[in-house]
Amino acid sequence: MARKSPTIPAASNATEKDILFFDDAPEFMDGREAAEEMENVDARVKEAQEQLLRLRQQQEEIERQKKHLEELRQKxxxxxxxxxxxxxxxxxxxxTLDRELYDAQKLVEELSIARDSFNHHLEIIKGIQPEKWHRSQVDEELDGALAAIEDAEDEFAKSTRRIQSVRQTEASKTEASDANEDEEEGSQHSLSTTTGTDDFPSWFRRGLAFNIPLVAGLIVLLILARLMF
Structure with a gap:
C-alpha cells in the first residue's frame, strides 16, 4: 500500500505564506490610521470652532447686558x-411765591383803598364851584374848600407812603430771594412776577404832574373868588 506524500501540507503552508493580504500590509495600515486621525482632527477643530462661536456669542451677550446695566445705572x-x-x-x-402772593395781595389792597380815596377826593374837589357861592357865605365856602384840598393832599401823601412802603418791602424780599438763588445755583432767573420798583414812583410822579395843575388852578380860583367877593 502506497503512502501519501508528507510534503503536501508543507506546500499548502508555503502557498498561504506567499499570499499578500493588502489590508494587513503595514503601509496600508498607516494610511488608514492617518485618515482616521485626520477625521478626528477635523472633528476636534469643528468642535473647537463651535465652542469658540458659543463663547463669542456669550461674550456679546455679556457685553449687551453690561451696556444695559450701565444705561440703567445712568438713568x-x-x-x-x-x-x-x-x-x-x-x-x-x-x-417764595407764597411770600410774593401775600405781598401782591397786600399791594392790591392798598392800591384799591388809595384808588377809592383818590376818586372820593377828586369828586369833592371837582364839585367845588366858587361861581355858585353866595356872597355872604364866601368865607365859610373858602374854609371848606381849603379843608377839602388839605384833606386830599394829606390822603394823597399817606396813600403814597403806604404803597411805596409795600413796594419797597416787596422789592427787598425779591432781591433777597434773587441773591439766595444766585448764591445757591449761580445763574437762575428770579421767579418774581411783579413789575419793577420804578413803576410805581413813576406812576405817582405822573399823577402828581396831572393833579398839581388842577389843585393849583383850584387854589387860584379860590383866591380870585375871595378877592371878587
Whole structure:
C-alpha cells in the first residue's frame, strides 16, 4: 500500500505564506490610521470652532447686558439727582411765591383803598364851584374848600407812603430771594412776577404832574373868588 506524500501540507503552508493580504500590509495600515486621525482632527477643530462661536456669542451677550446695566445705572442716577434738585427748587420756589402772593395781595389792597380815596377826593374837589357861592357865605365856602384840598393832599401823601412802603418791602424780599438763588445755583432767573420798583414812583410822579395843575388852578380860583367877593 502506497503512502501519501508528507510534503503536501508543507506546500499548502508555503502557498498561504506567499499570499499578500493588502489590508494587513503595514503601509496600508498607516494610511488608514492617518485618515482616521485626520477625521478626528477635523472633528476636534469643528468642535473647537463651535465652542469658540458659543463663547463669542456669550461674550456679546455679556457685553449687551453690561451696556444695559450701565444705561440703567445712568438713568437711575439722573432720576435721583433730578428728583432731589426739583424737590429743592420747587420747595424754595413755593415759599417764595407764597411770600410774593401775600405781598401782591397786600399791594392790591392798598392800591384799591388809595384808588377809592383818590376818586372820593377828586369828586369833592371837582364839585367845588366858587361861581355858585353866595356872597355872604364866601368865607365859610373858602374854609371848606381849603379843608377839602388839605384833606386830599394829606390822603394823597399817606396813600403814597403806604404803597411805596409795600413796594419797597416787596422789592427787598425779591432781591433777597434773587441773591439766595444766585448764591445757591449761580445763574437762575428770579421767579418774581411783579413789575419793577420804578413803576410805581413813576406812576405817582405822573399823577402828581396831572393833579398839581388842577389843585393849583383850584387854589387860584379860590383866591380870585375871595378877592371878587
Amino acid at each position: 437711575q442716577e439722573r432720576f435721583g439727582q433730578g428728583k432731589r434738585d426739583l424737590i429743592e427748587k420747587l420747595t424754595r420756589s413755593t415759599s
